[in-house]
Amino acid sequence: MIEIERKFLVKASDYREESRSQLRILQGFLSTDPDRTIRVRCIGTRGFLTIKGRSYDAGTSRPEWEYEIPLVEAEELLALCEAHPVEKVRYQVEAGPHIFEVDEFTGLNEGLILAEVELTAASESFIKPAWLGREVTGDIRYYNSHLSLNPFTQWKE
Template identity: 60%
Template structure:
């Protein structure tokens, strides 16, 4: 099984001068139950189908399976998704040997900016840029699947 180990943080400062790539992402959920989420994503001109399992006790690691699918199939599957679509711009920012994925949300999640870092182990050390704010790893409100049901602008 593929394990995803990641930590999530809110963003408080200016990260954009450090961005080396950005991509618009649209995604929806065929299933958003906590035990398994099934996500359809359009990232730029590529489509993806992703299945994620429930997180461990710390919320840092969980099962993840992802497969690239044709763009037209991703567009069709988005029509079958549960209500609520995530629209965001993903920025990539290097920090030491790691790359943070910083998501700036649009639409009903406007104003939310979150950074994620994928790690090899749960205890791996990494550089924390000055623009990182509070850690929200394991806080269900910040999972994209939850943001489709309870958008940030309605908190």
């Protein structure tokens, strides 16, 4: 399976009023190798294991496989993960036929807010809500795997 998405910084909090759901996410990485990122996630009472391959198309596309696993196993795997867990609250916001996932990071990534939109093709057009900021698709600093190793609160820029 190929995941195609674009990622943006968020410049305003208007998305909260437009949101249709809110989820707490805790995730860690068993591997942060760009050729084979392996992520473990806990979302509410559900656990997930995700494997992603190297990005291409300027960071827009990458192979991805995701499997639901028992929550207790996800929690056990989190204890084996590299570096720091990534904590965030995810809001889902509809914009035309697309759904933006807006992540407000907490913990060591406090202050960072990113929005992602999944597409069916890299060239697909989509509505850009007013709260959408600068595009950061392909900028490795904003990959969750990178944020687990280099938290936003420790950036010098």
